[in-house]
Amino acid sequence: MGAGHPFARSNDPKGGAVPLLIKMPENRAVLGAAGPYPRSLNMLGRRQTAVQRQLRRGGLAGYEPMTQATLLSVMQHAPRQAAFFDVGAHIGLYSAMISAVYAGNGVRTYAFEPTPDTARICRAVRKYNGLNYAVVEAALSSEPGVAALYLSDKTESSNSLNPGFRGHTQEVVVSMTTLDAFAKETGVDPYLIKIDVETQEPQVIRGALEVIARARPWIVCEILPEVDSGDLTELLDRLVDLGYAFRQLTPELPWTLCRSAKDLHQLCLLPGRDWLLAPEEPTRQFFATVRGWLAAIAECDETTNQLIAGGDPLPVGWNSPYSAGRTFARLTQRRSAANRSVLGWLRR
Numbered sequence: 395m396g397a398g399h400p401f402a403r404s405n406d407p408k409g410g411a412v413p414l415l416i417k418m419p420e421n422r423a424v425l426g427a428a429g430p431y432p433r434s435l436n437m438l439g440r441r442q443t444a445v446q447r448q449l450r451r452g453g454l455a456g457y458e459p460m461t462q463a464t465l466l467s468v469m470q471h472a473p474r475q476a477a478f479f480d481v482g483a484h485i486g487l488y489s490a491m492i493s494a495v496y497a498g499n500g501v502r503t504y505a506f507e508p509t510p511d512t513a514r515i516c517r518a519v520r521k522y523n524g525l526n527y528a529v530v531e532a533a534l535s536s537e538p539g540v541a542a543l544y545l546s547d548k549t550e551s552s553n554s555l556n557p558g559f560r561g562h563t564q565e566v567v568v569s570m571t572t573l574d575a576f577a578k579e580t581g582v583d584p585y586l587i588k589i590d591v592e593t594q595e596p597q598v599i600r601g602a603l604e605v606i607a608r609a610r611p612w613i614v615c616e617i618l619p620e621v622d623s624g625d626l627t628e629l630l631d632r633l634v635d636l637g638y639a640f641r642q643l644t645p646e647l648p649w650t651l652c653r654s655a656k657d658l659h660q661l662c663l664l665p666g667r668d669w670l671l672a673p674e675e676p677t678r679q680f681f682a683t684v685r686g687w688l689a690a691i692a693e694c695d696e697t698t699n700q701l702i703a704g705g706d707p708l709p710v711g712w713n714s715p716y717s718a719g720r721t722f723a724r725l726t727q728r729r730s731a732a733n734r735s736v737l738g739w740l741r742r
Contacts, residue, residue: 413708414440416449417698418494419462419690420716423683424470429498430715435490436522436708440701443512445485450701454694460643461588461614461668462488463687466495468586468612470683475500476585479573479611481534481598483507486516486527488588493520493527502582503527506534508543508568523713530576532569534591536600543568572601583609590616596625599633607636613671614643633671641676643668648681 415434425431440450448457469478469492476499480489483505493503505527507513513531520527533541545564577583583605589598595615605611617626630640634654641649649670670676702708 412440412704413438413702414446414450415700415702415708415712416453417694418491418716419454419466419687419694421466421470421495421687421690422718423686424466424495425716425718427470428496430717431495431497432523432713433716434700434713435494436519436713437485437487438515438518438522442515443485445487449487450699451696453696453699455692456695457487458668459688459691460645460684462491462691463684464614464643464668464670465492465586465588466687467680467683468614469496469499469501470687471680472496472499472501472585475502477502477504477582479584479587480505480527481573481588482590482592483516483529484509484512484590486519486529489516489527489529490519490523490525493525494523497526504530504576504582506530506532508533508570509545510566510568530571532571533594534573534576534598534601535570535594536572536597538571538575539569540567541570542566573598574601574604577605577609584611585609587611587613588615589613593618593621595621596629599629600625603632606633610636610673612673613638615669615671616667617669618667630671636673638671638673639675641670641672643670647684648676 414437416437418431418433418435420433437446437449439446441447445457454462465478465488469476478489478492478501480486480492480503483489484507486505486507489503489505492501503526505516507516507529508531510531513529517529519525520529533543535541542565545566573584573587587602589595591598595617599606599615606613631654640652642652643649700709700712
């Protein structure tokens with residue numbers, strides 16, 4: 395999107411959306427295999443939502459870097475035209491990243507977000523960045539229908555179908571569907587599912603059992619302490635019967651293996667709440683890929699953000715694509731001595 399694009403001028407500050415451009419991680423292997431992708435994303439505002447505020451303070455390096463690295467790594471090893479289901483997409487950060495990075499592989503991305511205001515921003519992120527992921531404004535649960543979505547008084551990132559999850563004074567009625575119903579209606583089976591639904595994880599999994607058994611997708615799932623442990627154990631035991639094993643996304647690689655819901659509950663007492671539910675054993679190559687993405691994401695801190703004054707044009711070439719030929723040289727020049735072990739993997 396060049397300077398002449400109709401969205402190349404920043405939004406009016408009176409509208410509350412003064413653009414925040416965040417640097418995307420450079421990955422030489424992906425650039426060589428899937429082709430170029432944009433060097434920046436326009437997240438539209440720096441204060442509208444909790445995600446935008448956190449990105450403003452720390453860039454991508456300060457926002458769930460292990461979750462980012464895991465999602466990007468799973469899709470790096472996916473076949474062409476694989477589908478990513480982003481359940482609880484919020485403003486669509488992960489949908490935008492996957493859609494941008496793997497556009498050359500024909501990735502199909504679906505962002506599910508029930509909160510009307512954040513779904514609107516999710517669509518705007520897609521539009522302003524010239525991306526093509528689908529936004530499904532609906533909640534995912536164990537059965538189709540309608541339900542009250544309780545709007546957290548603290549932050550919109552804690553909105554939930556669970557009335558007891560966070561304090562609230564407002565609610566909105568939203569449509570509900572299931573992943574099984576969506577897959578049947580669209581004819582699309584996911585290769586990767588991300589679930590972040592504020593204690594509704596068991597309901598989402600229950601509504602996806604058919605597609606999980608059929609397609610055996612990789613699943614990255616946030617599991618909060620407030621979740622109904624009985625429901626969660628039952629559903630995770632169903633996944634164990636399907637051959638799934640669980641790994642908590644901790645800073646230490648490779649992650650600890652759990653083969654039962656009981657083991658998972660014991661590890662839930664430790665810091666960290668994101669899990670990989672894997673249909674097969676991750677390989678050494680997979681963990682090397684995660685390390686590579688972590689190193690690239692670490693370069694995307696708050697110093698690489700670009701804050702655009704209201705009404706000013708976006709910089710020329712703000713999202714021009716990375717060049718595969720330049721990526722390795724740049725990483726070599728900028729990598730600190732502390733990252734030389736990771737750089738050694740990138741050279742292979």
